[in-house]
Amino acid sequence: MGLTLIYTSLLALASNAVAQKCPIVFDGRVPDGTTPSLFDTEASPFNTEYVKGKEVAFSELIKIPDVPTSLFDAPEKSEAIEVTISDLSIFAPSPDNVQVGFRRAELQVDGNNGTDSSTIGVKTLHFSVRKDPARPFNNSHEYQLVWLEDNSYSTNQIVLKTGYIWPPTGLDPDTLVLFGNVNSKPVPQLFNTSFTEDVWHNFGVTMDFTASTTTVYYSTDSDPLALVNGPVANDVSGQGQFHFGPLKKPTGEGIKDVTKEGYQSPGIDEGVIFGAIFMEDSEGDCVSLSPDGSSTQSYNAVPAPTEEKSYQPTTPPTKEKTEEKTGEKTGGKTGGETGEKTGEKYKQKSEKKYEEKSEEKGEKKTECDS
Numbered sequence: 571m572g573l574t575l576i577y578t579s580l581l582a583l584a585s586n587a588v589a590q591k592c593p594i595v596f597d598g599r600v601p602d603g604t605t606p607s608l609f610d611t612e613a614s615p616f617n618t619e620y621v622k623g624k625e626v627a628f629s630e631l632i633k634i635p636d637v638p639t640s641l642f643d644a645p646e647k648s649e650a651i652e653v654t655i656s657d658l659s660i661f662a663p664s665p666d667n668v669q670v671g672f673r674r675a676e677l678q679v680d681g682n683n684g685t686d687s688s689t690i691g692v693k694t695l696h697f698s699v700r701k702d703p704a705r706p707f708n709n710s711h712e713y714q715l716v717w718l719e720d721n722s723y724s725t726n727q728i729v730l731k732t733g734y735i736w737p738p739t740g741l742d743p744d745t746l747v748l749f750g751n752v753n754s755k756p757v758p759q760l761f762n763t764s765f766t767e768d769v770w771h772n773f774g775v776t777m778d779f780t781a782s783t784t785t786v787y788y789s790t791d792s793d794p795l796a797l798v799n800g801p802v803a804n805d806v807s808g809q810g811q812f813h814f815g816p817l818k819k820p821t822g823e824g825i826k827d828v829t830k831e832g833y834q835s836p837g838i839d840e841g842v843i844f845g846a847i848f849m850e851d852s853e854g855d856c857v858s859l860s861p862d863g864s865s866t867q868s869y870n871a872v873p874a875p876t877e878e879k880s881y882q883p884t885t886p887p888t889k890e891k892t893e894e895k896t897g898e899k900t901g902g903k904t905g906g907e908t909g910e911k912t913g914e915k916y917k918q919k920s921e922k923k924y925e926e927k928s929e930e931k932g933e934k935k936t937e938c939d940s
Contacts, residue, residue, distance in 0.1 A: 590642075591863045592856035595688050596679045598814070598847030599648040606632040614680070621676040621813065626658045631675045633841065640698035640845025641772045641792060642861050652702055653677060653815035654841035669829045673838060676815035679847075684721040689809040692852040694776040697814065698845035699730070699746070701767045705841035707816070709733045709743035714817040715842055718777075720808025725753040727806045728775060728784060732765050746771060750784060750804035761786045761798050770845060774859070776852050777806045787859065794860035816842050 598615050600608065608614050609628035622631060633652040639645050655673045662668040682688055697716060707713055709732070717729035728750060734743045739759070741747060746765045750758035763771065774787035774795045785800030818840070820832020850858060 590850065590858045590861065592694070592850035592852065592858050595693055595849040595851050596682065597849075598677065598679055599643060600651060602646050602649045604634065604649060604651075606630070606634065609677075616677040617680050620678055621661055621674060621815070623658045623660045623675070624662050626656070628675075628677075631655070631659075635702060635843050637700060637843060638770070638791070640700075640770045641789065641795075642696055642698070642846035642848065642858070644861065648846070650698075650700070650843050650845045652705075652841045652843045654705060654839065655816050655818060656838060657836055667829075671820045671825075671827070671829045671832045671834070672817055673834055673840075674815070674817040676813040676817065677844075677847075678811055678813060682811050684811050685809055688812070688849055689718070689777075689779055689806070691780065692776065692778045694774050694850050694852045694857050695812065696772075696774050696849065696858070697847045698770045698772045700770050700843040700845065701765065702841045702843055703767060705839050707733060707818075707840055707842075708835070708838075711821060712736060712819040713842075714813075714819075715746075715815070716773075717813050718806070718810050719813060720810040722808060725751055725808065727751045727804070727808055727810065728760070728777070730773070748773070748775070748786060750802070751806070754805060758802065758804055760784060760800070760802065760804070761788060763788065766790075772845075774857060776800070776857060777804075779806055779809075782807055787857065795857075796859070814844055814847055816840060 596615075600615065606629040609616060609632045610618055612618075614628075616628075618628060622628060631654050633654060635650055635652045637650050640650055643649060653675050655675050657673075659673040659675050660668060660670055661672065661674050679688075695718075699715060701707075711733050712731060712735050713733045714726075715730045715732060717726040719726055726749075728748065729752060730746060730748050732744070732746050735741075735747060739745075739747060739762075741762055742764070744765050745762050747762045748760045750760055765771070770791050772789045772791075772793075772795060776785040776787070778784075778801065781801075782803060782805050783801035784804040784806060785802070786798050787795035788798045789795045818834070818838075819828060820834055822832040825831045850856065
């Protein structure tokens, strides 16, 4: 089963405001004037139950920031949203799997059940990210912001990170780093750029799920996307689900299970702003580079070099300011890198319920294209 139209009324209001030529697979853009209460209802383009702390609703986690329009949003048509985390952002997939090591809240497009059409063929994921100066990250921690978790819950096939990343990258912690499949050795670094404040960072990530390659486009603010890397070999064969929101990893020493151990400071109020989350079908080399639809190009164009930065920390942070070698060091398994599978597998009976529930909801709200 696949995704063709999700929430037609929202698509008509939001995505029709831009003259894109590539077919839309899923659309997380919300109409201008949307309030956080939408995200607790059937009208939301996102799953209303995952991923968040059980004691908090998405309407409490979502903010509507007053920021300039992102590249693929349209003024007075669609708007940015912010996903926040607090002390209540403790995800519990099951009663015996309470992830006290993390603080996390992520949006997942409703209907993206792990085996749908969004991870078949050639697709381009679009999103923009922006800092909230009022809810800054603590860069002594590692954060995941956007990722594709495979359908077996055993790896992330692409993942955008910031903060004190482990293993060390040699980059300033205040950097956006896009990695490929974290089960690869070495893990491919696809692109990096400074996480500049008061700037939209626009990404287009083309994934060829047949050829197992990834291509990255990037720009800032209203500039059209430009090719920065690819196509490069990257294993994206595991299908899976896309996550949009902060997953904050713990700090500490001697951590064996990053999901349940380590230090998280109390009283946090942190967030990341998203603009124009959507996916398009890139069969036939269709990739939208600007919202007017006039700038499309082959996704297999000649790559441009990634922006490399030199950063050598003097000493790693210690104590609260010490970044744990999150689970990436536990047996070299991906579960540590993703933070989703350490000690015990993230794929448990409760996760089966999670997947089945998402699939059930997706079937109710999605027209299938295959």
